[in-house]
Amino acid sequence: MTSSDETLSTSPIDTNPESPRGRGVHRAWLVAAVAGLTIVTAGAFSTMPGLLLDPLHDEFQWSRGSIGFASAVNMVLYGLTAPFAAALMDRFGMRRVVTCALLTIAAGALLTTTMTSAWQLTLFWGLLVGLGTGSMAMAFAATVTNRWFVKRRGLVTGVLASASVFGQMIFLPGLAWVVDTYSWRPANITLALGALVVGPLVWLFLRDHPADVGQRAYGAKEFQPEPAPVPGAAHRAVRVLNDSARTTPFWLMASAFAICGASTNGIMWTHFTPAAHDHGMPTTVAASLLAAIGVFNVGGTIASGWLTDRHDARRLLGIYFGLRGLLLMFLPLMMSATVQVSMMFFVALFGLLDLATVPPIVALCREFYGEDSAIVFGWVNAAHQVGAALIAFAGGVARDLFGSYDVVWVAVGVLCAMAALLSLVIQRTPATPWASTQQEEAQS
Structure with a gap:
């Protein structure tokens, strides 16, 4: 804790729940901004698998399936790490965990530039980058939100x-321009440098709890002291999984979110660029289309958060998955060597829907699982990454076997229709066994 924070923590606590000092911007927004910058940096690493596929295939003659396997390992570890990272944040604090994660992904990206065998891609990119980015996944975002915000x-x-x-x-x-103009190695080095720059900012400005700076959470009516560190992070993460896995909502959300991962990270962010290139579209143009999806994604996800504060999260999920499925099934008809109007329509609408599923899922986890919701969401997000990994691997295999991605787009579109149905049948009341267990633990 810095000296300025120590001064804040010893000063009187103001009665205004939205601005504890009665002036200026609430510290929660600074914490959210630093967390956002960290997630932006981690997100940049997920752009590389699609850009690495063809260069690694051409340079090393590795099969697309083996390259896709490394991406699959990355995605699985990204998901499996998240709940343990959330528990570690309760034990050691967000600042320590996130700083270590940034150093890990920087090391993985740099080591990847020295590899000579496919197994090294799996080790450096799959393992190290997967573990690091998983520690800064959506479970981290849920932890920041739960601790620093009530409104x-x-x-x-x-x-x-x-x-x-x-x-x-x-x-x-x-990155696409760097890969095309120079090679894939300078692109990886650029990502590593970005992670190393963000690390000191996290250490200086990220704080674990509002009580660290003598404040209440944004919108809270009462000051809450910082909870004591929770020992046994791994045990807690497994216990939460064991308890939540006994409830129906967990499996419905995990199944729907696995399909969410398959239809976004798994197919779009891994195989869209090479699929478009198969139709004669330049790699830089395809990468720009993905970037445009990201532009619309920002607005769509923020709008989804606003809607989630006001409407039934289950119905929102059903609508999002249904529309996404239709878009993916028709995507093969929109592929061409040049950007057509139909492709721009796809980019805009898919971008609005891409991550719009996250706020409703986080809200449902909070509704059903209370204080453990960040860890539960971490496990649900693990299912998301398992689904993404399966399609990332299967997509590469399908391309090797059939010479086309068309069957994959249609299959994933059908899965989205199934996810829409799963979302609509999630029960509306919190699971009684979980609520009873929580009450018993609180009383003890």
């Missing part, structure tokens, strides 16, 4: 969720 939670969740794709949007065109 505007849906909106803040939407903003932080969109930060990942915003990172893809601002980095993707430049």
